[in-house]
Amino acid sequence: MSWTDERVELLKKMWSEGQSASQIAKELGSVTRNAVIGKVHRLGLSNRTQPGAKPEAEPASKPEPKQKAAPKAAKADPKEAPGPEPKPEVASIRPSASSAPGSARRAIIPAGQPLPPQPSANEIDPEALAKVSEIEKKAKRLSLMELTERTCKWPVGDPATEDFWFCGLPAKSGKPYCEAHVGVAFQPMSSRRDRKR
DNA sequence: CCCTGATTCGC
DNA sequence: GCGAATCAGG
Numbered sequence: 551m552s553w554t555d556e557r558v559e560l561l562k563k564m565w566s567e568g569q570s571a572s573q574i575a576k577e578l579g580s581v582t583r584n585a586v587i588g589k590v591h592r593l594g595l596s597n598r599t600q601p602g603a604k605p606e607a608e609p610a611s612k613p614e615p616k617q618k619a620a621p622k623a624a625k626a627d628p629k630e631a632p633g634p635e636p637k638p639e640v641a642s643i644r645p646s647a648s649s650a651p652g653s654a655r656r657a658i659i660p661a662g663q664p665l666p667p668q669p670s671a672n673e674i675d676p677e678a679l680a681k682v683s684e685i686e687k688k689a690k691r692l693s694l695m696e697l698t699e700r701t702c703k704w705p706v707g708d709p710a711t712e713d714f715w716f717c718g719l720p721a722k723s724g725k726p727y728c729e730a731h732v733g734v735a736f737q738p739m740s741s742r743r744d745r746k747r
Numbered sequence: 748c749c750c751t752g753a754t755t756c757g758c
Numbered sequence: 759g760c761g762a763a764t765c766a767g768g
Contacts, residue, residue, distance in 0.1 A: 553760085570751065585761050587752060592759070596752080700749065720749060751768070758760085 551580040553589060561586060565595055576696065678733035685730040690718030702728035704735070 551557070557578055564574045571590070572583040590596050686706055690696075692715060697703055702717035703726045719728040727735050 572750080582761070583752090584763080588759090588761050591753075752766090754765075755763085
């Protein structure tokens with residue numbers, strides 16, 4: 551398949567959304583992340599390394615036999631919140647139907663019934679919990695289809711809701727979850743029992 | 748090892 | 759123009 555207008559549009563959209571080249575490639579299908587990156591560059595997207603002029607010119611007298619490595623380009627990171635956390639407000643890992651960037655959040659409370667039976671959060675290591683709520687902010691928010699063998703499959707939100715997604719962060723070794731989620735998913739019996747703190 | 752984007756260069 | 763191979767880095 552080739553770069554049809556539609557495909558290019560999707561590419562632009564996803565790229566501007568901060569999606570990774572590999573994710574875009576998977577979404578498009580029939581292309582590798584390399585293809586995506588190549589296209590991105592050809593389209594002039596990516597880094598803004600030369601707003602107007604580029605005072606970097608090489609006449610033509612010293613080709614410099616070593617033109618392999620890239621000098622490392624500065625990249626803009628749309629996801630980076632430098633602001634200090636006023637209050638982590640660690641609450642629950644379950645009803646994580648929390649902040650949905652720029653979208654009106656529909657507080658869809660499950661009709662009547664509280665929460666489905668789940669591994670009691672009140673017995674989980676507080677630190678692990680904090681880590682989870684922390685990490686969910688950085689989650690990739692993958693859809694079911696985007697999960698791979700090594701992406702965290704920890705579900706967040708209510709499947710019946712629109713804001714439901716999977717963590718998607720890199721999962722560790724054979725496990726189905728990322729570091730943080732493994733922490734709350736696989737609590738050693740020993741630590742559950744008589745923990746003091 | 749997993750991943751990311753960047754660059755090169757034959758096609 | 760395209761993208762695999764390769765590079766550089768996290």
